[in-house]
Amino acid sequence: MARDILKTLKAEHDELRSLFEELNGTTDRAAKTRTELLAKIDKGLLPHAKWEESVFYPAFAERASRDGLKTHAEAIAEHHAVEHSVMPEVHDADVQTPQFAGRAKVFGEFIDHHAKEEEKTMFKMARELFSAEERAAFDEQYEAWKQSDEGMAAVAEAAQVTGAGSALRN
Numbered sequence: 001m002a003r004d005i006l007k008t009l010k011a012e013h014d015e016l017r018s019l020f021e022e023l024n025g026t027t028d029r030a031a032k033t034r035t036e037l038l039a040k041i042d043k044g045l046l047p048h049a050k051w052e053e054s055v056f057y058p059a060f061a062e063r064a065s066r067d068g069l070k071t072h073a074e075a076i077a078e079h080h081a082v083e084h085s086v087m088p089e090v091h092d093a094d095v096q097t098p099q100f101a102g103r104a105k106v107f108g109e110f111i112d113h114h115a116k117e118e119e120k121t122m123f124k125m126a127r128e129l130f131s132a133e134e135r136a137a138f139d140e141q142y143e144a145w146k147q148s149d150e151g152m153a154a155v156a157e158a159a160q161v162t163g164a165g166s167a168l169r170n
C-alpha cells in the first residue's frame with residue numbers, strides 16, 4: 001500500500017485515543033501505570049504536534065481556501081491551549097490524585113476533539129489539496145524528521161514547555 005501522511009497521522013490519533021482510554025480507566029493507586037501511560041502519550045503526541053506545526057500546517061495554509069484557513073487557525077489555537085495550559089496542568093498534578101484523573105480526562109477530551117476536527121475537516125481538504133505523491137513524500141519526510149536534530153530539538157523544547165520533561169528521553 002502506498003504511503004500516505006494522512007493515514008499515518010490518523011493512526012497516531014487512534015493510538016493516542018486508546019492510550020487515553022487506558023489512562024482514564026486507572027485508579028488513583030495506579031501511580032506507576034499512570035506515569036507510564038502519560039509518558040507514552042507525551043512521546044506520541046509531541047513529535048506529531050510539532051511536525052504538524054512546522055511542516056504540515058504551513059503547507060496546508062499555503063493552498064487552503066478561506067474555510068481551510070479557518071480550520072488551520074482553529075487547529076493552531078488548540079495546539080497552543082494544549083501545550084501551554086492543558087499539558088502543564090496535567091504534569092503539575094500528583095499522579096495519585098483525583099486532580100490528576102480529572103485533568104488527564106480533559107487532556108484526552110481535547111485531543112479527541114482536535115483529532116476529530118483534523119480528520120473530518122483538515123485532512124479531508126488536504127486529500128484534495130495534495131496529490132498521492134505529495135502525501136507519500138510528506139510521510140517519508142515525517143519519518144526522517146522524527147530522527148533529525150531539528151525534530152528532536154523541537155520535541156525537547158515542547159517537553160520543557162508542557163512539563164513532560166525527562167520522561168521523553170527514554
Ligand SMILES: [Fe+2]
Binds near residue numbers: 052075114
Ligand atoms: Fe493537530
Ligand SMILES: [Fe+2]
Binds near residue numbers: 009013048115
Ligand atoms: Fe493530528
